[in-house]
Amino acid sequence: MQARNLNLAVGAFVLLGLLALLFMALQVSNLGARSASNTYELKAYFDNIGGLKPRAAVRSAGVVVGRVRQIQFDDQQYQALVLLDMDARYQFPKDTSAKILTSGLLGDNYVGLEPGGDTEMLKAADRIRMTQSAVVLENLISQFLYNKATEPSAPGGGSRK
Amino acid sequence: MAIVDSIASLGQACIRFVLGLGNFAILLAKILMRTGAIWRRPRLIGAQVHFLGNHSLAIILVAGLFVGLVLGLQGYYTLRRYGSEQALGLLVALALVRELGPVIAALLFAGRAGTSLTAEIGLMKAGEQLAALETMAVDPVARVLGPRFYGGLIVVPLLATLFSAVGILGGWLVGVVLIGVDPGAFWSQMSGGVDFWDDVVNGVIKSVVFGIAVTQIALMQGYGAQPTPEGVARATTLTVVVGSLAVLGLDFVLTALMFGEL
Numbered sequence: 249m250q251a252r253n254l255n256l257a258v259g260a261f262v263l264l265g266l267l268a269l270l271f272m273a274l275q276v277s278n279l280g281a282r283s284a285s286n287t288y289e290l291k292a293y294f295d296n297i298g299g300l301k302p303r304a305a306v307r308s309a310g311v312v313v314g315r316v317r318q319i320q321f322d323d324q325q326y327q328a329l330v331l332l333d334m335d336a337r338y339q340f341p342k343d344t345s346a347k348i349l350t351s352g353l354l355g356d357n358y359v360g361l362e363p364g365g366d367t368e369m370l371k372a373a374d375r376i377r378m379t380q381s382a383v384v385l386e387n388l389i390s391q392f393l394y395n396k397a398t399e400p401s402a403p404g405g406g407s408r409k
Numbered sequence: 410m411a412i413v414d415s416i417a418s419l420g421q422a423c424i425r426f427v428l429g430l431g432n433f434a435i436l437l438a439k440i441l442m443r444t445g446a447i448w449r450r451p452r453l454i455g456a457q458v459h460f461l462g463n464h465s466l467a468i469i470l471v472a473g474l475f476v477g478l479v480l481g482l483q484g485y486y487t488l489r490r491y492g493s494e495q496a497l498g499l500l501v502a503l504a505l506v507r508e509l510g511p512v513i514a515a516l517l518f519a520g521r522a523g524t525s526l527t528a529e530i531g532l533m534k535a536g537e538q539l540a541a542l543e544t545m546a547v548d549p550v551a552r553v554l555g556p557r558f559y560g561g562l563i564v565v566p567l568l569a570t571l572f573s574a575v576g577i578l579g580g581w582l583v584g585v586v587l588i589g590v591d592p593g594a595f596w597s598q599m600s601g602g603v604d605f606w607d608d609v610v611n612g613v614i615k616s617v618v619f620g621i622a623v624t625q626i627a628l629m630q631g632y633g634a635q636p637t638p639e640g641v642a643r644a645t646t647l648t649v650v651v652g653s654l655a656v657l658g659l660d661f662v663l664t665a666l667m668f669g670e671l
Contacts, residue, residue, distance in 0.1 A: 251452075258459045261466065265567025268574035269613070275596065276502050276577060277605035303604070 278303075287314065287333040288372035292346045292359070297328045298382025300348055300357040306332050307349075308361040313338045316359060332359065341366035345378035357382060429629075429651075436629050437621075439550050440558050446548070447555035457560025461522040465568060468521055469514055473505075473572035476513060477579020480504060484580070485588055494590050498599035501580030502573075506603060506612045507668070510573030512660050515619035518565055519652035523627035526557055527648040530631030531641035539632075554628050561627075565620025566613050573612065611667045615660065622659055623652045 297319060306314035314334035322329045334340075343364030350357055361376075370376070440447070447454070484500045530553065533539050539549045577599075584590040603609065627648045634644035 254456060254459055257463050258455050261458065261462045262563075262567065264466075265570055268567075268570040269609075271574050272506065272570065272609045273605055276506065276574075276599055277603040277609050278600050305601075 286336045288336055289317070290314075290332045290334055290370060290372075290374055290376055292330050292332065292376040292379050293322065293325060293327040294330060294346075294348060294379050294381050295327055296381040296384060297330065298348055298350075298357050298384060300330065300359070300382065304356060305358045306334065306361060307358055308338070308340070308363065313361065330359070339369040342368045342370055342374075343378065344370060344376055345380065346376045347380040348382035350383075432633060433625060433629055436550075436554070436632065437625055440555050443548070443551040443555055446551045447559060450556070453552075453556035454559050454563070457556045458563055461518075461526075461557075461560050462564035462567065465518060465521045465564070466571070468517055469568045469572050470575050472513065472517055473510075473575035474579045476509060476572075477501060477505065477576030478583050480509075480576065481580035481583030481588075485584055485590070494584075495594035496598050497580065497584045497590050498595035499602040501584070502577050502599045502603050503608065505573040505576040505580075506608050508660070508664070510576065511569045511612050511616040511619055512656060514569035514572040514616060515565060515623055515656045516653050518561075518568060518620075519623045519627070519649055519656065522561070522564075523623050523648045523652050524645050526561075526624070526627040527631040527634070527645045528641060530554070530557075530628060531634035531636075531644050534632065534634060535636040535638075535641060537636075554632065557628060558624055561624025562617065562620050565623065566616040569616035569619075570613065615663050615667075618659060618663060619656050622655045626652045626655060
């Protein structure tokens with residue numbers, strides 16, 4: 249009888265620990281969300297991915313419709329190849345365009361999809377043709393400074409004209 | 410003369426440290442070599458899981474709950490300054506799963522269960538029970554130390570996981586129920602930012618390492634204790650001190666290995 253009580257107590261303890269691990273897997277981490285839905289893969293080439301990371305969200309109209317699975321460098325085209333895991337529930341037209349956007353001012357990068365008007369849908373392993381790179385702040389600043397330098401000086405400040 | 414003495418004591422401390430490491434490795438190897446013999450009596454391991462685990466459950470659960478409550482409060486106050494209270498769930502979960510769960514559970518285990526292991530084995534030695542076992546051709550390492558080692562090895566990861574889970578519930582209690590953070594954002598930010606393999610599994614691996622370290626240090630201190638009341642007392646103290654420092658030091662090394670950039 250005493251041995252049975254001991255077994256029961258130990259079993260309950262181990263079971264409780266495993267339940268906690270299950271809670272971690274399904275509720276706390278992303279394991280449940282990822283394995284629950286099946287996905288199809290899309291490819292996209294970008295000139296510059298900025299700070300995009302694997303597992304970043306893919307959004308369309310602000311809704312998460314997939315995740316970035318892998319980012320590689322393509323040394324034939326000298327571009328970044330981004331593989332996207334798309335939620336199988338959502339289909340996008342063939343002329344969908346992809347942009348790399350930033351959530352908020354300081355937030356993470358994500359891939360934004362804008363659907364086009366094509367009647368054919370993208371299938372698994374298809375490539376998204378139209379892409380727009382991430383905005384790199386340094387380029388933006390240098391462009392701004394360059395424009396400032398080339399434009400004619402302002403009417404108030406320019407005395408020579 | 411004083412300088413010579415202090416240099417000598419430095420040398421003595423170094424020699425003692427290296428001796429301790431050597432004893433640790435030898436005893437660990439002895440136990441690991443007897444794994445087959447130890448697992449032939451699973452009942453002994455079960456009894457140790459009960460003694461080390463079930464009896465530590467209350468302190469682990471209560472401590473985890475309060476750590477989670479405090480993390481929720483402090484995290485909320487800080488995150489509110491940046492207008493990102495929604496990230497509270499992520500903050501609480503990552504802090505607990507990666508660091509606080511394994512570390513605090515191991516520290517509490519060292520205090521709650523490690524001391525009792527040391528005292529038990531030290532008193533067995535003082536009462537010459539270990540010598541009696543040897544006289545009867547029963548290997549004390551396989552019969553007494555082994556089941557306790559594997560018990561600790563099983564128990565500590567379970568306790569750490571429970572600690573983290575209860576802590577997250579504590580953070581949820583403060584953040585969502587009391588303060589009113591949006592529950593959808595709380596859970597979705599959490600599951601969006603916590604990776605099962607990178608964060609949860611690495612936390613479990615950490616706690617397995619801590620379990621080995623703390624249990625093994627407790628056994629070593631008890632097994633090597635002077636068979637006198639003072640010796641057992643000193644060994645029990647050393648278990649807590651050395652065990653806690655080992656957990657904190659190992660945590661730094663493991664964190665650098667696991668979460669470092671490449």
